[in-house]
Amino acid sequence: MTFAETAPRSARAPSDFAELSEIIKQRGLLTRRSHRYVVRFVVNALLLAGGWTAFALLGSSWWQLLTAVFLAVVFAQLSFVGHDAGHRQIFRSRRANNVVGHVHGALVGLSFAWWVSKHNRHHANPNHEDDDPDLDIPLLSFSSTQAQAKRGLTRWTTKYQAFLFLPLLTLEGMSLHVSSVQAVLRREVKAHRLEAVLLAAHVVGYLTAVFLVLSPLQALAFLAVHQGLWGVYLGCSFAPNHKGMPLLPEGERLDHLRKQVLTSRNVRGGRIVDFALGGLNYQIEHHLFPGMPRANLRHAQPLVQRFCAQRGLPYSQTSVIGSYADVLRHLHAVGAPLRAATRP
Known part of the structure; x- marks a missing residue:
């Protein structure tokens, strides 16, 4: 699906977003809610400490695979806070947000600066075939152009990518770690020395704890479950937001409102889904106002949906399963088409 099939044209397009922004500002929805994040910091810290305490108390046991599952969930929640810090949703000060981001990046083993740079490019060019880094995944294709360009193993994985999607997500955590290390070693990020120290501390501390407490086989199983499920959790939180929505081809440009709304999909489900997906289920509102605190997104949602309806702008929203x-x-x-081409 392309923008040409879905995007209504409007002479008032340039002023539409300014009008919507004014509505949002009048409701105070761009105001930081730092106290809510302080509560989240405390809860996440207790969960993380509880998980690693359970790990230490259980010792060398296959029950540690349950600890790995629990810590995968905690790591995802920490990642969501890092995401919010990258958008400066938590504090007014860029420095304070960066401190939170670097701490949370260190806790899960990511380069905060690398991830922010990559994610900002995604926000600026959502679902743009050439400019959105989230569409540049070697083993998957999101358009016929990408699919036809694949060769060898990547062509095979594209043929059956709907069946391989969830299994491939188990590699997402490792991919994030590797990309972070590469960015730091290549000095592609500011404060690369700080990032190098934080990543090294995470790797040494994490692997020392796992291999010191567990037998080699148990340690490998723990790593596979923990890192694999963390990757699946993150993938299942981010993928429904844009995949399958219209793609923006080279040369086509839309105003900010239409570019963000037409490429994004919201996920319904109430407070449980809000928590499980870290607020990313309000993807339309998040892309329109990336600095909006997570807790305010649910209040902005009906305002944005009503505004889009008044202008005849498609607003995509579905259930978790539907997404x-x-x-x-x-x-x-x-x-x-690739599968059809191989049939006798």
Whole structure:
């Protein structure tokens, strides 16, 4: 699906976002809610400490695989806070947000500066075939152009990508670690010395704890479960937001409102989904106002939806299951021509 099929044209387009912004500002929805994040910091710290305390008390045991599952969830919640810090949702000060971001990056083993740079490029060019880094995934294709360009192993994975999608997400955590280390070693990030120290501290501390407490086989199983499920959790939190939504081809430009709304999908589900997906289920509102605190997104949602309806602008919203179904259908459709080409 392309923008040409979905994007309504409007002579008032340049002023629409300014009008919506004024509505949002009048409701105070761009005001920082730092106290809410302080509570989140405390809760996450207790959960992280509890997980590693349980790990130490259990010792060398296969029950540690349950600890790995629990810590995968905690790591995802820490990652969501790092995401919010990268958007300066927590404090007014860039420095304070960066401190929070670097701490949370160190806790999960990511380069905060690398991730912010990559994520900002995604926000500036959502679902743009050439400029959105989230569409540049070697083993997957999100358009027929990408699919036809694949060769060898990547062409095979594209053919069956709808079936391989979830298994491939188990590699997402490792991919994030590797990309972080590469960015720091290549000095592609500011404060690369600080980032190098933080990443090294995470790797040494994490692996020392795991291999010191567990037998070699148990340690490998723990790493596979913990890192694999963390990757699946993050992938299942980010993928429904844009995958399967219209793509912006080279040369096509839209105003900020339409570019962000038409490429994004919201996920319904109430407070439980809000917590589980770290507020990313309000993807339309988040992309329109990336600095809006997570707790305010649910209040902005009906305002944005009403505004889009008044202008005849499609507003995509579905259930959790429906969002995953949309993603898998899209991946299956993109791989279909390659599968057809191999049939006798």
